[in-house]
Every structure is written in structure tokens, then in C-alpha cells.
Amino acid sequence: MDSPEASKINNISSSLSTINAATNNPSDESPQVQESPFLRFVNTLSPIKPVKASHATHGFLGLNSPPLVFKSPRISAPHRETQYSERLEGTHLSDTETSQSNIGDNSLGEAHSDLKKLNSQLPLPEVFIPVAQKDFDLKNDANTQSSSPPASVDEYLADPVDDQMYPVNPEMEQSTDAVGSSSLTESEKVILKFDRSDGPSNIAEELLPLLEESNMVHQERTEYVENPATIEGEKNGAELVSQEHINLGSSSGADVFDKQYCHDSLPQCTGNDQRHHSDCAPQLMPDPIQVVKEVENCSEMVSTSQVNSENIPQDGSEASLKYHGIRRRCLQFGEAASVVLGSNKSHVKLNTTSSNAKMVSVTVSKPPGIGLHLNSIINAMPPSCASTTGVRLSDGLPGSKSSISLHIVENATRSSTPSNMDGQSFIDTRNESNETDASVVADSFISESPILTESIDLYPANAPDKRRVSPTDAEEFNHPSTSRKKKKTSTDDASGPKTCNCKKSKCLKLYCDCFGAGIFCGDGCACEGCGNRVEFQDKVVETKQQIESRNPQAFAPKIVPCAADVPPNNMEDVNMTTPASARHKRGCNCKRSKCTKKYCECFQANVGCSTGCRCDGCMNAFGKREDFVAMEHASSNERESSIVEEGLDDKLHKRQKIVTIRTDLLRPANHLSPVTPLLQCSDQGKQGAKSRHSSTNLTKSSKKPRSSLAHSESNDSQKNAPPTHSSSTENEWIDLPPYQLSNRCGIRQLSGGSLRWRGSSPITPSADLDDESDGKLFDILEDETPDVLKEASTPIKSVKANSPIRKRVSPPQSHLLRIGSSSSGGLKSGRKFILQSVPSFPPLTPCADSKVLNDNEDSGNSTDKVT
DNA sequence: GAGTTTGAAACT
DNA sequence: CAGTTTCAAACTC
Numbered sequence: 001m002d003s004p005e006a007s008k009i010n011n012i013s014s015s016l017s018t019i020n021a022a023t024n025n026p027s028d029e030s031p032q033v034q035e036s037p038f039l040r041f042v043n044t045l046s047p048i049k050p051v052k053a054s055h056a057t058h059g060f061l062g063l064n065s066p067p068l069v070f071k072s073p074r075i076s077a078p079h080r081e082t083q084y085s086e087r088l089e090g091t092h093l094s095d096t097e098t099s100q101s102n103i104g105d106n107s108l109g110e111a112h113s114d115l116k117k118l119n120s121q122l123p124l125p126e127v128f129i130p131v132a133q134k135d136f137d138l139k140n141d142a143n144t145q146s147s148s149p150p151a152s153v154d155e156y157l158a159d160p161v162d163d164q165m166y167p168v169n170p171e172m173e174q175s176t177d178a179v180g181s182s183s184l185t186e187s188e189k190v191i192l193k194f195d196r197s198d199g200p201s202n203i204a205e206e207l208l209p210l211l212e213e214s215n216m217v218h219q220e221r222t223e224y225v226e227n228p229a230t231i232e233g234e235k236n237g238a239e240l241v242s243q244e245h246i247n248l249g250s251s252s253g254a255d256v257f258d259k260q261y262c263h264d265s266l267p268q269c270t271g272n273d274q275r276h277h278s279d280c281a282p283q284l285m286p287d288p289i290q291v292v293k294e295v296e297n298c299s300e301m302v303s304t305s306q307v308n309s310e311n312i313p314q315d316g317s318e319a320s321l322k323y324h325g326i327r328r329r330c331l332q333f334g335e336a337a338s339v340v341l342g343s344n345k346s347h348v349k350l351n352t353t354s355s356n357a358k359m360v361s362v363t364v365s366k367p368p369g370i371g372l373h374l375n376s377i378i379n380a381m382p383p384s385c386a387s388t389t390g391v392r393l394s395d396g397l398p399g400s401k402s403s404i405s406l407h408i409v410e411n412a413t414r415s416s417t418p419s420n421m422d423g424q425s426f427i428d429t430r431n432e433s434n435e436t437d438a439s440v441v442a443d444s445f446i447s448e449s450p451i452l453t454e455s456i457d458l459y460p461a462n463a464p465d466k467r468r469v470s471p472t473d474a475e476e477f478n479h480p481s482t483s484r485k486k487k488k489t490s491t492d493d494a495s496g497p498k499t500c501n502c503k504k505s506k507c508l509k510l511y512c513d514c515f516g517a518g519i520f521c522g523d524g525c526a527c528e529g530c531g532n533r534v535e536f537q538d539k540v541v542e543t544k545q546q547i548e549s550r551n552p553q554a555f556a557p558k559i560v561p562c563a564a565d566v567p568p569n570n571m572e573d574v575n576m577t578t579p580a581s582a583r584h585k586r587g588c589n590c591k592r593s594k595c596t597k598k599y600c601e602c603f604q605a606n607v608g609c610s611t612g613c614r615c616d617g618c619m620n621a622f623g624k625r626e627d628f629v630a631m632e633h634a635s636s637n638e639r640e641s642s643i644v645e646e647g648l649d650d651k652l653h654k655r656q657k658i659v660t661i662r663t664d665l666l667r668p669a670n671h672l673s674p675v676t677p678l679l680q681c682s683d684q685g686k687q688g689a690k691s692r693h694s695s696t697n698l699t700k701s702s703k704k705p706r707s708s709l710a711h712s713e714s715n716d717s718q719k720n721a722p723p724t725h726s727s728s729t730e731n732e733w734i735d736l737p738p739y740q741l742s743n744r745c746g747i748r749q750l751s752g753g754s755l756r757w758r759g760s761s762p763i764t765p766s767a768d769l770d771d772e773s774d775g776k777l778f779d780i781l782e783d784e785t786p787d788v789l790k791e792a793s794t795p796i797k798s799v800k801a802n803s804p805i806r807k808r809v810s811p812p813q814s815h816l817l818r819i820g821s822s823s824s825g826g827l828k829s830g831r832k833f834i835l836q837s838v839p840s841f842p843p844l845t846p847c848a849d850s851k852v853l854n855d856n857e858d859s860g861n862s863t864d865k866v867t
Numbered sequence: 868g869a870g871t872t873t874g875a876a877a878c879t
Numbered sequence: 880c881a882g883t884t885t886c887a888a889a890c891t892c
Binding site: 599 | 872873874875876877
């Protein structure tokens with residue numbers, strides 16, 4: 001399907017990718033696109049995505065910049081229409097896919113035709129698109145183009161577009177999703193109906209009030225949209241959507257839609273529910289604007305979905321509309337669960353995988369690993385809510401939302417592609433991303449439906465972070481007052497939502513878990529003089545702003561899921577062990593806990609320590625800093641390298657030798673071991689100040705290759721011991737050789753590209769540098785590289801040790817830029833790789849950005865080096 | 868449940 | 880920017 005249209009798709013995908021980045025739905029795309037890994041890869045690669053995404057997010061989220069969506073609902077309406085049309089197409093495509101994969105209902109094809117008709121009928125209001133919505137326009141254009149061609153293209157386009165649209169307007173997303181759902185044919189409806197019996201209805205009933213409200217909003221929108229008749233259609237469509245979601249659970253293809261829906265609807269619905277019900281004691285702390293807008297958004301979201309349904313020519317009771325949003329969640333969630341459970345397995349594995357990925361992305365729609373603070377919020381937040389949270393994020397971190405979503409998507413894709421890696425790896429990723437998501441969703445829904453529990457079960461919560469975030473948030477939302485008990489605290493994870501016990505901070509400091517997570521304290525909190533309550537919203541917002549003024553990222557997710565993002569080279573990746581490949585942005589500073597207890601934020605987040613960490617004696621089960629892992633891998637490599645080096649010493653400069661060795665080692669390993677060289681370096685790694693200094697000194701002064709080698713070796717020997725330790729917790733990861741791990745990351749996210757990438761990037765630079773470096777770079781680097789930078793490059797420290805050049809070699813320039821771009825954390829850590837791993841621009845931006853950066857870097861480095 | 872430990876956040 | 884203090888969670892008993 002993809003191949004013929006791939007070119008188009010690619011073109012469009014690039015544009016879409018940008019949009020997608022903005023939206024959180026990249027996962028949706030990916031799943032859809034998954035059919036053509038190449039497209040997926042292209043999408044992921046497109047550097048534009050992240051940037052636009054960030055922008056879009058900014059526009060939305062940024063407190064400073066009121067969300068465009070709100071301002072110009074009308075404008076959005078036309079978009080919606082276009083989106084709908086697109087969405088319809090996309091849905092058609094997806095439907096077709098689903099039909100092929102799972103359902104195989106002929107009706108789907110019919111539905112597509114119907115949808116196409118509808119689309120043709122529906123005018124594409126590209127003109128309407130506002131500036132902020134340019135992305136949408138692009139999408140629309142792409143969609144329109146794509147629409148004409150076979151469904152496959154449309155599918156990709158439609159989904160991504162929708163996704164992209166979402167970031168700008170969550171409502172739009174839902175609407176598009178709804179449209180897509182609406183696109184489902186009657187046959188699907190039938191299926192959906194069956195699925196309904198599954199039980200989301202209960203939840204839906206609970207949510208009905210919300211739906212009603214949303215309906216109100218819908219009506220408004222419907223006005224925008226077009227005909228009142230369409231409204232009915234919407235309602236019907238809503239029902240259909242819900243049904244579809246359910247059905248999707250059964251069908252793989254449907255899964256995509258479901259996921260999308262779930263993705264959109266779930267968060268939104270949750271947000272809506274939360275707001276409306278006001279159940280959640282720990283409500284997300286609204287930004288001043290957000291509060292009002294959120295409600296609107298939530299309602300809009302629902303309404304949009306309904307509106308989308310308008311397009312769908314189906315019968316349905318209004319009541320169904322009410323359920324619609326609710327059902328979505330439930331259904332979706334259920335679907336997700338079912339999917340996870342493997343109900344769909346019977347269909348097509350690929351589909352299931354994709355669906356799973358989608359599921360993940362959808363259900364999650366939030367950065368998996370992310371989040372102690374914002375993460376939680378984000379997780380809990382529905383898209384609409386996300387916008388609200390996003391506001392904060394935007395304040396500190398532009399595009400965080402979008403970026404997060406991207407990460408999620410990537411994660412989802414990763415998880416979705418378990419086949420690639422070990423089942424374990426797959427599971428792991430799922431655990432984090434999905435768990436968190438699932439947990440969140442589950443938390444929100446558990447009360448409503450048992451299905452949730454299933455999904456949850458699927459993802460045994462491993463991550464404490466998740467625990468904190470999701471449970472608290474979810475519970476809070478679901479059971480604001482009741483759920484909380486006193487200090488269940490994070491440890492309770494599963495037990496309950498997070499609560500605080502603040503005595504003096506009044507819950508208005510980051511000390512407070514609730515405040516730090518961006519949620520209001522609930523009844524369960526045992527805090528004294530709590531100022532983090534809805535009553536004090538103004539104050540809370542003000543305080544937040546103050547804190548953000550000091551540290552824009554204060555509320556940003558501390559954990560960045562970036563397995564793929566992490567530069568392939570990074571030691572972290574190798575070390576990484578972090579199940580989700582997530583990392584703590586700032587890193588921990590543990591001294592005594594050795595990162596083995598929850599004192600350590602990294603450990604608490606189930607994330608391995610990264611180069612950014614300044615911990616002492618890191619024994620983080622999720623991944624030791626870099627040293628250990630690197631040491632392990634490096635040790636073997638080093639030996640080889642050392643031997644080679646020795647031989648080379650006579651001939652070449654020691655430096656060159658080292659470099660060449662690296663390149664040699666790396667090249668053969670290529671994608672596998674781009675890390676290895678680093679690892680070698682890493683061996684010296686952290687402890688490294690010693691090793692570094694010594695090595696650097698050696699290199700500079702005597703430049704004895706052996707000295708460096710000796711360091712590496714010694715370090716290896718020393719560090720080797722700890723790595724074994726890591727294996728215990730992370731059996732999965734640990735089991736895999738470091739290079740495998742790295743591969744994993746790359747493979748997951750980017751089917752093929754990542755590999756190339758990594759392999760080339762780390763290696764080529766060094767190699768090239770080596771070649772050239774001897775004369776120029778070497779001198780420059782050595783002399784110029786300030787100690788800070790050297791230190792900064794800690795992860796690669798080994799590089800330093802081996803050769804000053806190496807520091808820069810891997811990505812010298814880029815590093816600097818990155819470092820600069822990367823927040824203070826990067827500088828602090830001072831480690832090259834950290835910089836890479838951390839998205840330069842918005843540290844929040846998870847995978848996508850980082851990927852992009854990496855891609856850029858790689859390309860740039862390769863080009864530079866090559867030249 | 869009380870007390871201690873720990874490290875992040877806040878402050879100077 | 881570094882060092883110190885404050886704070887609340889995490890942990891231990």
C-alpha cells in the first residue's frame with residue numbers, strides 16, 4: 001500500500017511530521033505509517049517536526065501566548081471540516097487497512113467510498129487557516145492531495161494531519177479522530193455495537209454529564225461547522241465513534257483509529273471528566289487562562305469529536321453522543337487493553353503491533369517515562385488539559401507538549417515493534433510508556449470499568465515515577481477526595497494517588513509533590529496550611545509563575561524519554577538501561593544513596609542515571625551512570641583497541657591511533673557499537689574526573705596512548721564490577737549487550753534510519769576527525785577545549801582520556817551548540833553525550849526533537865567531517 | 868508511628 | 880556560582 005504512494009506520503013509526511021510533532025499523536029501516525037516503516041522513518045527523521053511541534057505547542061501551551069484555538073474557534077471550525085474530510089479519508093484508509101488486517105469487512109471499503117464522498121462534499125477551508133494553523137493548512141493540503149490518491153496515502157496524511165492539528169487545537173484532533181471514527185462503515189458499527197457490550201457503557205454513563213456539556217459545546221461548534229443536520233450526524237457519529245472504538249478493539253486496523261481516538265479522547269475525556277466532575281481532588285493546577293479554556297477545550301474536544309461524527313452518516317441517539325466521549329475512553333482503553341491482551345493478535349501481528357503501539361501512544365498520549373512533575377500532569381491531562389498543563393510547560397519549555405507526545409509516540413512505536421527487539425525490550429518500553437499511560441488511564445477509569453484494570457495489569461507498574469504521577473493524578477482525578485489517604489506517597493504507587501505531607505511549604509514549592517506535579521492537593525493530602533488548592537488558584541498560579549521565572553523547566557518533566565533520542569553514541573544509551581530509555585533531565589546528585597533508593601530521582605523514576613547525573617558511586621539498577629555499562633562493553637572493546645593502539649603507536653600519533661582504533665572498532669560494529677568507542681571512553685567515565693584529568697593530562701602532556709588505555713582498562717576493571725549489579729534489576733536491558741541496547745533504541749524508533757544514523761554519526765565523526773584531526777582538529781581541540789568542556793563531555797570522558805580530539809570528535813561543534821542549547825543540566829553534566837541526548841532546544845522535547853537534533857547533527861557532522 | 872536519612876529545592 | 884539552609888519524602892527502627 002505504502003510503496004506507490006510513499007513518495008507522496010513522504011512529502012506530505014514531512015509537512016505532516018512537523019504538524020505531528022506539534023501534536024501528540026505522532027504515535028498515531030507511526031502506527032498507521034507503520035505499514036511502511038520507511039515512511040515512518042522519514043517522518044521521524046524530518047527535522048521539521050520537532051520544531052514546528054514546539055511552535056505549535058508554544059502557541060497552545062504557552063501561558064504567554066493564549067492558545068489560538070480558543071481565540072478563534074471559528075477558524076478552527078473550518079479546519080475541523082477539512083480535518084474531518086481528511087480524517088474521513090484517513091479513516092477510510094485506516095479502515096481499509098483494518099479491513100485488510102483484521103476486520104476485512106467489505107463494508108469498510110464502502111465506508112471509505114462514503115467518506116470520500118463526504119469529504120468531497122465537505123469544503124476544505126484552507127483559507128480559514130490562521131497563522132498558527134498554518135501547519136494545519138499544510139496538513140490539509142497534504143491531505144487534500146493525499147485524499148485524491150489511494151486511501152493509503154490519505155490514511156497517513158489524515159492521521160498525521162489530525163494529529164498535528166491536535167496540538168494546535170485539541171478539539172480539532174478529536175474532531176478529526178471522530179471523523180475518522182465516523183468514517184467507519186456501518187459494518188464497523190455493527191462490530192462496534194458488539195464491542196459496546198464489552199462495557200465501556202458504564203463509564204460512558206458516568207461521563208454522560210460531561211458529554212452533555214460537551215454536547216453543548218458541540219452545538220456551538222456545529223454552528224460553525226455547518227448544518228444542524230450534521231449535528232445529528234455528529235451525535236450519531238459520536239456513537240459510531242464510540243462503537244468504532246470498541247470495534248477497533250477487535251480489529252487491528254480499527255486499533256489505529258481507536259488508538260487515535262483513545263489518544264485524543266482519553267486525555268480529553270479524562271480532562272473533561274475531571275473538570276466536570278470535579279472529582280479529582282488533585283486537579284491539575286490550571287494556568288489562569290487554562291482553567292476557563294480547559295473546560296471549553298474539554299467540551300470542545302468532545303464536541304469536536306461529535307462534530308466529526310457529523311460527517312458520518314449514521315443513525316444514533318443523542319444519548320449516544322453523550323456516551324460518545326466517554327465510550328471512547330472506555331472503549332479505547334478497553335481496546336487498548338484488549339489489544340495488549342492480544343485479543344487482536346489473531347488478526348495480523350503487524351497490525352497488532354502497530355495497534356499496540358498506537359494503543360500505547362493513544363492511551364498514553366503522554367510521555368511515558370516523563371514525568372515526575374509535569375509528566376504526571378501531562379499524563380493525567382487530556383489533550384485539552386494538556387494544553388493547560390502545556391501552558392506551564394510552554395512557559396518553561398516550548399513545545400514540551402508536542403515533544404512529549406512525540407516521545408510517547410516513539411515509545412509507542414518502539415513498544416509496538418517488539419519483534420525487533422527482544423520481547424523483553426518490548427515489554428520494558430511498554431512498561432514505562434504504557435504503564436504510565438495505562439496506569440493513568442486505568443486510574444482514571446478503573447472505577448469505571450474493569451477493562452482498565454486489565455490494561456493496567458498488562459503493564460505492571462514498574463516505574464515509581466509512574467506510580468507517583470499516574471496514580472496520583474488518575475486517582476485524584478477519579479477520586480479526588482476519597483482516594484487520597486495520608487501519605488501513601490509515591491511508594492504506594494499502586495495503592496493510591498500521591499499525596500503530600502507538607503508542613504511548612506504550604507504546598508507551594510516544588511518540595512510538594514502535588515505542587516511539583518502541577519496538581520492541586522486533595523483531601524488525601526495531610527499538608528498543613530495548604531496553599532495548593534483550587535481556592536487559591538490565583539496564588540498557585542502566581543507561585544508557579546514565579547518558580548518558572550527562576551527555572552522555566554521547574555515544572556517540566558524531569559524525565560525525558562529518549563531512548564531513541566539519546567544520541568546513539570551516548571553512553572547513556574548503552575548504559576541506559578532505563579527501561580523506557582528515559583533519562584532524568586537534570587540528573588541526580590546522590591551521594592550516599594548510590595542511586596539505589598528513591599531518594600534518587602532517577603531511580604525513583606525508574607530511569608537509569610545518565611551522564612548528567614553527578615551521583616557518587618552510582619548503582620542505579622535502572623542504569624548506572626555511564627561508567628559501568630560503558631565499562632563493561634568498553635572493557636572488551638578497549639582491550640582490542642588498546643592492542644591496536646599499541647601497534648599504531650609506532651606509526652601514528654597516539655591520538656590518531658586511538659581515533660582510528662575507535663573508528664575501526666566502531667565501523668565494523670557500526671550501528672552496533674558506535675557506542676563502544678564511547679564506552680571505552682566512558683570507562684574512564686565518570687569517576688573520571690580522575691581518569692579524565694589524568695588521561696587528558698596524559699594526552700596533552702605526554703600523549704601516551706597507553707596511559708589512556710591504562711586508564712580505560714583500570715577503569716574498566718573497576719567499573720566492570722558494578723555493571724553486573726545493574727543486571728539484576730534490569731535483566732532485560734542488561735542482558736542485551738550494550739550495542740544491542742543502543743540498537744534497540746535506534747531500531748525501535750527508526751526502523752532503519754536510526755541504525756545508519758548511529759553507526760555513522762558516532763563513528764564517522766571520530767573517524768573523519770581522526771583523519772583530519774591529526775593536524776587541525778587535534779591541535780585546536782586540545783588546546784582550545786576548555787577544561788569545562790572536557791569535563792562536560794564526561795560521558796565521553798573516555799574520549800578525552802584517549803584523545804583530546806575525541807571530545808570534540810564525536811560531535812564537537814554540535815556538542816557545544818547542544819550544550820549551550822541544552823539547559824544548565826547539560827552544562828553541569830558537561831558531558832557531550834548528554835547534550836546530544838538532551839534535546840538542545842526544548843529539553844522537554846523528548847525523542848522527536850532529540851532525534852531531529854541527532855539527525856541534524858549526524859548529517860552535519862558527517863558532512864563536516866566528510867568535507 | 869517516630870525518628871533518621873537523604874537529596875532536591877530554596878536561599879544567601 | 881558555590882555553599883548553606885530548608886524542606887519533605889524516603890527510609891529505618
